[in-house]
Each structure stands twice: as structure tokens, then as C-alpha cells.
Amino acid sequence: MSHLPDWLPRALAALVVLTLLAPVFGWAAGAVGYAEPLENAAEATGAVDSAEAVGIALLPDYSVAGLGAATGTFVSAVVGTALTLIVALGIGRLLGSEPNAE
Amino acid sequence: MHIPDGYVDITIAVLFGVLSVAILALAARRVGREVPESRAPLLGVVAAGIFAAQMLNWPIPGGTSAHFVGGAFAAILLGPHLGALCVATVVTIQALVFGDGGLVVLGANVFNMAIVEVYVGYGIYRLLAPYGEFRAAFAAGWLGITAGALTAGLQLGFSSAFEYQLLTTLSIMGVGHLVLGLIEGGITAVVYRYLADARPDLRPTADAEVSLS
Secondary structure, three states: OOOOOOOHHHHHHHHHHHHHHHHHHHHHHHHHOOEOHHHHHHHHHOOHHHOEOOOOOOOHHHOOOOOOHHHHHHHHHHHHHHHHHHHHHHHHHHHHOHHHHO | OOOOEOOOOHHHHHHHHHHHHHHHHHHHHHHHOOOOOOHHHHHHHHHHHHHHHHOOOOOOOOOEOOOOOOHHHHHHHHOHHHHHHHHHHHHHHHHHHHOOOOOOOHHHHHHHHHHHHHHHHHHHHHHHHHHOHHHHHHHHHHHHHHHHHHHHHHHHHOOHHHOOOHHHHHHHHHHHHHHHHHHHHHHHHHHHHHHHHHOHHHOOOHHHHHOOO
8 A cells, every 4th residue: 555544543543443342342241132134033933942053153243252241242343354454455456456456 | 023944934035035135236336326434433332332231121021022133123224225234234233243133134134124114214204204304304214113013024924833813924024113113203303303403514415315316
């Protein structure tokens, strides 16, 4: 990348704030018994037991084995946000470079 | 709105998987000549922001709630094709690394959140933008997520695990997200207005918008 945009530091700071909020919202969601309409629909039709977990997930349900709920959520938020940033940046660079290749 | 494996019949999962791959491939082709170098960092940051924001489940007393999905938001900020690729990246990482949404149904989840919400949201935004960008962004977020939820309701309602109770799945998903979507619309409009005021140069270029026609 030739030069970084001037708004990048503020954007990255906003991402850090969001990851810090993740464990707080995680705790609050647990406190109110968070359930999405999808889960309600599954309960209404008896589909709940059909759900299968994804076996290959390294951080299942945004948790880290051996860490507490809040720490695990925070680590998941940092890992996921950073990974998404890197992958999407890569996709953007890949797509952006296409015309030059032609 | 992330459907786990086992909820949707395999034929439906495969159908939407094929559809999603085809539409994203088209989106990538449309977007290929339109991503100036300066937009790659924006794509990265918007995708990362959507991932992080999706982790924040709204703690509404009573329990039934949701989280920001961001399809319409991505579409407004990045244009629809790049927006679809942006949300698809988020949904794929959520499934592969965190088991949020299944792998067999990944195509269905991408279809609902990264295609339906993105393109419906963008269409509504373009339609209403002449009457005010804030209102248009609000409606885009609100109705975009509702449209995505209805598509999910269709997929579930045609599946054996849900005993083909299409009316039940459509009404619970549709009404639930129609109400909760007001928050999605609010976040979409407020954050978009903040960004548009602070950095008008980050708004989608005319080039990116032309590609819809």
C-alpha cells in the first residue's frame, strides 16, 4: 500500500472500542436471557434438537477453552475483528488490482 | 439470524449455496474494475466493524432480541456489490472460526445476510434517498434485515426440522425482525450520517452506483 488513509487511526480506535464492549454486551445478554427470533421459531416447531455444532470451529461460540466467559469473548472479538480486517483488506487489494492485470 | 447446521434440509442448503456463489461471483466481476486502491482499507475497516458490531447482542429485557447485521450499512457505504462481498466475508469467518452459523448452511446464511439484506437495503436506500438520506438509510437497515429474516423464515419453513410450519417460521422471523429491525435502521442511519458528515469523501463514488443499473 502506497500510503495509509488519514482516517485509519480513528477507525482502528473505533474497532478497539467495539471489541472492549463485546464482553460487556455478552454479560448483559446473558443477564436478560438473550434469544433471537430464530431460536424462538425453533422452539415453537420443535427443531431445537436438530441443531448441530460446527466441529472445526477453533473458538466455538466466541469462547476460548480454559478462559472465563468475559476474557474468552474479548479474545474472540479481537481475533475475529483482526482476522476480518486482514481478509477483507486482502479481498479489496485483490479486486482493486484486477484492471492492472488485464 | 445465523442458521446452524441441521435446521435446513440439505437440498435447500445446496440450492442457496449455489445461488450465493453465483451471485457473489457476479458481484466480484462487477466490482473488479471499480475498486480504487483507496477503497481497500475502507472495505477492511467496514468488514471488521461489522464483525465486531455483530458480537454486541442488544440486551432487551424480555429476552427476544438481535444484533446489528449491517448488510444495508455496508451497501450504502461501499456500494451493493462490494457490500455483499464485505458481509459474506464476515459471515464466512463467523462460521469457520466461531461456529456461528453452520457450514452446510453457510450459503443460505450468506444469501440472507450478505445478499438479500445488502441488495434490498441498497434498493430501498436508492429509492428513498431523494427524500432524505437519513430516512433512506433508516428504512434500508430496517427493511433490509426484515427481508433477510423472511428469506431465512422461508428456508426454515420448507425444512423437515421445522416440520414444514412455514406460517410459524415466517411470522416469528418476519414480525420479530420487523420490530427489532427498527434498531438496525437506527444504527444504520445514525452511523451513516456521522460518517457522511465527518468524511464526505468516503461516500460511494458515482462509479460504484452506476453498476446497479
